[in-house]
């Protein structure tokens with residue numbers, strides 16, 4: 001990969017990049033902007049003090065750009081793990097219908113509840129020890145979408161704990 005695209009352009013720095021964000025596209029929908037060859041599903045956003053804007057790169061290029069392939073691989077593995085847990089989230093056995101008729105689940109110290117809001121659904125996540133609800137930002141058309149968003153809410157609350 002390192003002979004292609006911007007790797008052969010001397011005006012683009014080859015080292016000293018840092019990753020600012022990583023994203024799962026769900027399928028390999030994009031081409032790495034560094035080698036301009038690899039089709040990527042997990043996008044590593046790379047920035048450099050001497051380069052305007054960011055490059056959206058695959059794991060190998062990102063690892064070379066930051067001179068730490070292991071760091072790039074770990075980052076991607078963590079996101080892969082998260083994506084598979086998110087896919088599995090609606091299938092968890094804990095989901096059941098509450099007395100109020102809402103789909104709900106208690107997991108890892110959080111109570112997740114999906115409820116009707118306007119024309120759609122929202123999710124609330126309550127950390128049981130704190131009892132402060134964190135509501136989904138948007139109203140979702142489908143209950144399934146609110147359920148999927150509740151996974152991200154729980155992850156966000158875990159990360160900020």
Ligand SMILES: [Zn+2]
Pocket residue numbers: 001032033034035036037038057058060061062
């Ligand atoms: Zn690449």
